[in-house]
Amino acid sequence: QKEVEQNSGPLSVPEGAIASLNCTYSDRVSQSFFWYRQYSGKSPELIMSIYSNGDKEDGRFTAQLNKASQYVSLLIRDSQPSDSATYLCAVYNAGNNRKLIWGLGTSLAVNP
Amino acid sequence: DTGVSQDPRHKITKRGQNVTFRCDPISEHNRLYWYRQTLGQGPEFLTYFQNEAQLEKSRLLSDRFSAERPKGSFSTLEIQRTEQGDSAMYLCASSLSGRDEQYFGPGTRLTVT
Numbered sequence: 001q002k003e004v005e006q007n008s009g010p011l012s013v014p015e016g017a018i019a020s021l022n023c024t025y026s027d028r029v030s031q032s033f034f035w036y037r038q039y040s041g042k043s044p045e046l047i048m049s050i051y052s053n054g055d056k057e058d059g060r061f062t063a064q065l066n067k068a069s070q071y072v073s074l075l076i077r078d079s080q081p082s083d084s085a086t087y088l089c090a091v092y093n094a095g096n097n098r099k100l101i102w103g104l105g106t107s108l109a110v111n112p
Numbered sequence: 113d114t115g116v117s118q119d120p121r122h123k124i125t126k127r128g129q130n131v132t133f134r135c136d137p138i139s140e141h142n143r144l145y146w147y148r149q150t151l152g153q154g155p156e157f158l159t160y161f162q163n164e165a166q167l168e169k170s171r172l173l174s175d176r177f178s179a180e181r182p183k184g185s186f187s188t189l190e191i192q193r194t195e196q197g198d199s200a201m202y203l204c205a206s207s208l209s210g211r212d213e214q215y216f217g218p219g220t221r222l223t224v225t
Contacts, residue, residue, distance in 0.1 A: 004154075032212040043203055043216040044155065088154055092212045099145075099168070100214060102154030 003027060004091050006103035015112050019076040023089030023103055026070065030101075032092035033065055033072045038105065039085045048074060079110040114139065116217035118204050124223045125194055132190045133220045137206030144187050145214060146179055147203040155203055161187060162209070194224045 005024050013019045021035075032051050036044035050056045050063040050072065062075040072091075076083055086105040093101070117136045125131050137144050142163050147155035158177065159169045163184040176194075181187040191198055201221050205214040 034213065036216075041221075043201070043219040046213055046215060049213055090154075099157050099160065100155075104152065104154050 003101045004089055004103040006087075006089050006106045008104060009107040010109050011106055012109045012111060013079050015079060015081060015110055017079050017110075019079045019083065019108055019110070021074040021076075021087050021089075021106050021108065023072045023074075023091075024070055025072070025089075025091045025101070027091070027093055027101075028067075028070065030070075030091045030093045033063070034090040034092070034100070035061075035063060035072075035074045036088040036090060037083075037085045038088055044088055076108075079108075081110050081112050084108055084110050116204055116206050116215055118202075118217040118220050120220055121218060122221050122223075124225065127196060127224055128193055130190065130192045131194060131222065132188055133202055133204075133222075134186060134188050135204030135206075135217060136186045137204070138208075138215060140208060141206035141215075142184065142209050143207045143214075144181060145205045145207075146187070146189050147205065149201045149203055149219075150199075158189070191222075194222075196224045198222060199224045 003026050035048040037047050038044045048063040050065045056063045060077045064073045088105045089103040090100040119134045144161045146158040149155045159179045161181040176192045179189045201219045203219045204217045207214045
C-alpha cells in the first residue's frame, strides 16, 4: 500500500462546477497535510495547508481533514479553466525527518 | 518577498559529463530540500539540510550525487558521470524552522543525451 494515495484522474468538470479531489494516507501519526498545484512543466505551488480535523477555507479552495479516516480532500468551487493542473497531496510527519510524502497527483481538467 | 530561485533552469548535457545546480532559498528559511521529479510522478526526496548540516540523504541516491550547503544559505547539487536515467526535473524547496510548509523553486530541467 502506498503511503499517500490519490486517484490519478483525469478528473473533468465543467467551468463553474465544484471539483473534488481526494487523498488517503497510511501513517496515523501524520500531522500536517498540504495541497500543491502543478501546471505542466512547472514546479509545485503550495495552495492549501491543514493541520486539524475539519474544514479550512481560502477563497475558492476548501481543504477537509478527517484524521480518524486518514483522509484529506480539496474542493475547488466555481472551477475555472485556469484551475486545470495536477493537484498533489503531500503529508508531513516530523518523525520522518521532516520529509514530505507525496501522492502521484490527480489531473484536473476544467472545460469551458 | 523573494522566492526560491534555481539556476540554471534548463541543462542539456552528454552522458558521462558532470553537472552542478544551484538553489537559493527564501532568505530566512533554514531548511532546504532537494527533490527529483519525472513525468507522472510526485517529487522524489533526495536530501535535506538544516542550516549547513545535511541531515538525510535518500538511500535511492547513488554516490554520483552530492549536495552541499556550505554557509547555510545557498545549496548546490552535483551529479557526476551523468546517465540518461538522470534526466528529470530537479526541484529545490525551503521551509522555516517550526513551520512545515515547503516552498518550491522553479526547478532545473536536466536532459542527458
